[in-house]
Amino acid sequence: MKNVMSNKYVIALYTLPALLLILTLIYIPIALSGYYGLMDWDGIGEMTFIGLDNYITLVQDKMFWTSTYHSFLLAIFSTASLLLYLVISLVLASKIKGSDLLRKIYLIPMLLSSVAIAQLWMKIFDPTNGMANKLLEMFGVENTPIWLADPEIALYAIFIPIIWQFAGFYILIYYAALKNVPDEIIEAAKIDGASSFQIAYKIKLPLISGIFKVTIMLAVVGSLKYFDLIYVMTGGGPNGASEVMASYMYKEAFKLNNFGYGSAIGFGLLVIALFMTWLISKLTKSKDDVQF
Amino acid sequence: MSEVSTQPAATTLSAPQKTKKSYLNKIGFGFLYLILGLFAVIQIYPLVWLLFFSLKTNQEVFGMSPFSLPQDPQWGNYTKAWTSGNIGVYFFNSVWITVLSVALTIILASFVTFAVTRMSWKLSGLVLGLFLVAYMIPLHSTIIPLFNMYNNANLIDSPVSIVLSYTAFNLPLTIMILLGFYRTFPREIEEAAVMDGCSIHRIFFQITLPMTVPVLSTTAIINMIYNWNEFVFVNTFISSDNWKTLTVGINNFVGQYLTDWGAIGATLVISIVPILLAFLFLSDKIVEGMAAGSVKG
Numbered sequence: 001m002k003n004v005m006s007n008k009y010v011i012a013l014y015t016l017p018a019l020l021l022i023l024t025l026i027y028i029p030i031a032l033s034g035y036y037g038l039m040d041w042d043g044i045g046e047m048t049f050i051g052l053d054n055y056i057t058l059v060q061d062k063m064f065w066t067s068t069y070h071s072f073l074l075a076i077f078s079t080a081s082l083l084l085y086l087v088i089s090l091v092l093a094s095k096i097k098g099s100d101l102l103r104k105i106y107l108i109p110m111l112l113s114s115v116a117i118a119q120l121w122m123k124i125f126d127p128t129n130g131m132a133n134k135l136l137e138m139f140g141v142e143n144t145p146i147w148l149a150d151p152e153i154a155l156y157a158i159f160i161p162i163i164w165q166f167a168g169f170y171i172l173i174y175y176a177a178l179k180n181v182p183d184e185i186i187e188a189a190k191i192d193g194a195s196s197f198q199i200a201y202k203i204k205l206p207l208i209s210g211i212f213k214v215t216i217m218l219a220v221v222g223s224l225k226y227f228d229l230i231y232v233m234t235g236g237g238p239n240g241a242s243e244v245m246a247s248y249m250y251k252e253a254f255k256l257n258n259f260g261y262g263s264a265i266g267f268g269l270l271v272i273a274l275f276m277t278w279l280i281s282k283l284t285k286s287k288d289d290v291q292f
Numbered sequence: 293m294s295e296v297s298t299q300p301a302a303t304t305l306s307a308p309q310k311t312k313k314s315y316l317n318k319i320g321f322g323f324l325y326l327i328l329g330l331f332a333v334i335q336i337y338p339l340v341w342l343l344f345f346s347l348k349t350n351q352e353v354f355g356m357s358p359f360s361l362p363q364d365p366q367w368g369n370y371t372k373a374w375t376s377g378n379i380g381v382y383f384f385n386s387v388w389i390t391v392l393s394v395a396l397t398i399i400l401a402s403f404v405t406f407a408v409t410r411m412s413w414k415l416s417g418l419v420l421g422l423f424l425v426a427y428m429i430p431l432h433s434t435i436i437p438l439f440n441m442y443n444n445a446n447l448i449d450s451p452v453s454i455v456l457s458y459t460a461f462n463l464p465l466t467i468m469i470l471l472g473f474y475r476t477f478p479r480e481i482e483e484a485a486v487m488d489g490c491s492i493h494r495i496f497f498q499i500t501l502p503m504t505v506p507v508l509s510t511t512a513i514i515n516m517i518y519n520w521n522e523f524v525f526v527n528t529f530i531s532s533d534n535w536k537t538l539t540v541g542i543n544n545f546v547g548q549y550l551t552d553w554g555a556i557g558a559t560l561v562i563s564i565v566p567i568l569l570a571f572l573f574l575s576d577k578i579v580e581g582m583a584a585g586s587v588k589g
Contacts, residue, residue: 004486006412010493014403014411015419018463021400025438025460026426032437043440088331091324104575105332108339111567111578113521113539116560119546120342123553131341131358168335172579225430228523232543246432253436254528263436270433277428 030270036263043259054264063240064265067248068272070155074244075223075276077159082170082215089174090200103175107168114165114228121161122148122233148234151241158230158242165229166222170215177211178204213284220280224273245269339564346370346557353553369554373562376555378533382541383562389451389537390519393458394512400459401466401511402504406496409474410482420467427464435528442529453529454537458519466511473507474500513570513578520567538563 037054039047058064088106092099109117124131125147133144147157181204189199205212227246230236236243236251243251249269253262345353346369347362373379407413408420438457439448447453477500485495526540533541542563549555571578 004492005410005482007492008413011407011411011413014407014496018400018404019419019422021456021460022423022426022463024441025457026429026434027422029434029437029441030429032440033433036436036440088328091328096321096324102328102332104571104579106335107579108568108571109335111517111521111571112564114523115521115539115543116563119543119556119560120338123345123556124338124341129354129358129553131338134358164335164338167331221428221430225432227432232523246430249432250435253439259436259440266433266436269430273430273433274428 033263033270034267036260037267039260039263041260042257043253044257047260050260054261055268057261058264058268063243063248064245064268066240067236067243067245070242071224071226071244071246073155074159074162074226075220078163078166078219078223079216081163081167082212082219085167085170086174086205086212089171089178090204092171093175093178093204094196099175103168103172105168106171109165109167110169112165115232117161117165118229118232121229125157148242149238151238154234154238155242158233161233162226162229166219170219173211173215174208177208181207213280216284217277217280220276221273224276225269245272342557342560342564345553346561348554348557350552350554366554369558370562372555373558377545377559378536378541379538379545379559379562381534382536382538385451385535385541386520386538389454389458390516393455393462393519394515396455396459397462397466397515398508398512401463401470402501402508403496404463405467405470405474406500409471410477410479410500411492420471423464423467427468431461431524435524439528448529449531449535451530451535454525454535457525457529458522462515462518466515469511469514470504470507473504477503509577510580513574516570517567517578 036047038049038051040050040053041047092103123129127133127144127146127149130147132147136144145153145157148154185203185207186199189203194202225246226244227250230242230244230247231250234242236247245265246269249262249265252258252265341358344360344362345358347365347367349364349366352360352363404419404423408416438453442448442450442453447456481499482495485499490499521539522537523539523543526537527543530536530540536544542559546556546559549559
């Protein structure tokens with residue numbers, strides 16, 4: 001038994017192809033990104049070693065911090081919306097009629113490509129013929145916004161479809177977790193005279209707190225690396241008003257041909273994302289003992 | 293779509309016999325349904341609106357209320373979208389690139405998960421860790437070096453770069469989902485097979501792999517959705533129309549029709565329909581896959 005199940009050649013044969021793929025396409029590029037960050041390089045010509053110049057520029061670059069701030073704003077909005085999804089899932093999971101159908105309807109935007117979502121919402125936000133302004137007009141609003149063209153509003157306008165896109169996904173996760181709460185516990189609480197609200201707050205929520213942490217992590221890290229919708233809808237504009245970390249990196253590298261500086265931004269994005277992952281897991285761990 | 297939960301809600305949740313209370317409960321429930329229904333409308337109405345304007349003429353789009361129904365459905369918008377763009381080519385590329393990447397990801401992930409969970413070796417923990425950590429790495433941080441590597445390997449503007457990238461970046465999540473499933477298997481089956489002199493490859497291909505079919509279909513679906521909708525890799529690595537997939541092709545195509553909302557709408561609907569059809573037939577599997585994919589991540 002032991003010999004067969006620890007055959008080195010078989011182990012190598014089974015793991016090496018996949019391992020080589022992720023080493024070559026994920027880990028080596030990450031290291032290279034840090035390395036390219038040390039170069040002055042337009043992507044085609046020779047690389048010139050310039051030491052930490054790109055990283056020093058990055059730390060002093062207002063646009064980088066603005067885009068980081070925007071990414072964090074998105075993370076905050078996404079995390080806050082989790083509470084709404086949690087409430088909806090609690091209602092859905094309490095065995096109401098039609099919850100299956102509703103859950104599936106909520107999920108539909110998640111299936112669509114970012115491009116389709118972006119193009120659709122650009123039409124919704126169209127200042128003259130879009131649905132958003134026609135709705136506002138119906139409610140008597142006179143100075144309707146120009147949405148994506150207004151630097152004050154563009155970023156928040158983009159948050160709407162992003163949150164719309166993922167709502168069903170988080171509802172689904174909470175719903176699945178709530179379904180795993182054993183019925184016996186709920187029944188016992190009911191017999192003891194607990195109200196639906198008490199059951200939700202004191203029994204169900206603590207039991208699914210692990211999933212809540214996972215979703216906070218997904219929402220924050222997902223927001224920090226968010227890119228597709230913003231790239232298609234505004235390209236980070238107008239004038240940087242909706243720029244996020246990933247879109248700023250993409251612009252520097254592939255539009256302005258600053259591959260060295262773009263790599264430094266990419267490396268900064270990696271560091272911030274990994275730091276936030278670490279921070280959240282740390283924070284949610286220590287809270288665990290106090291809350292429940 | 294299947295609607296299963298037919299339990300009468302009012303009786304399970306609110307047992308009390310007093311009519312006053314059940315009356316209040318009914319109002320409460322009505323209110324809850326109103327909110328849930330409103331949320332459903334918000335989630336679905338933009339798509340209905342898209343369908344509407346894909347069937348309208350420009351006069352209708354620009355002259356009438358956006359909430360009006362199409363007066364005389366312009367199916368011509370769809371023929372226009374399909375014939376004047378490269379949609380057919382993009383569509384075909386999306387299909388084969390998605391299928392090939394999903395197949396590769398699943399077989400490689402199954403190999404790794406089998407080796408890590410069923411076989412005994414010292415470095416298994418480290419190897420698994422490498423895959424799990426890779427899940428946390430933002431793909432945008434890798435894209436410039438990847439572009440350069442593919443460029444040096446002459447793989448820019450080649451679908452090979454896309455298939456390889458999809459496979460590598462989907463491996464961590466796929467392994468994570470498989471892991472939970474593999475760990476629940478009893479060891480006795482494999483032990484008995486070894487006693488009978490079964491080779492390890494036969495154990496994997498004829499015993500273990502067939503047992504994982506339910507979870508494989510789940511991972512296949514979640515991979516499929518990701519690959520079908522992927523944008524950044526194709527947008528960065530592919531430049532010729534011959535190899536573009538639907539998402540990127542459509543984005544460029546729509547850019548040419550700035551004011552023809554009918555044609556834009558029709559193009560978007562064409563790109564959305566396959567995934568919606570898949571959802572209609574496989575929704576339970578998709579829902580399961582999404583939940584599994586996230587909960588374990």
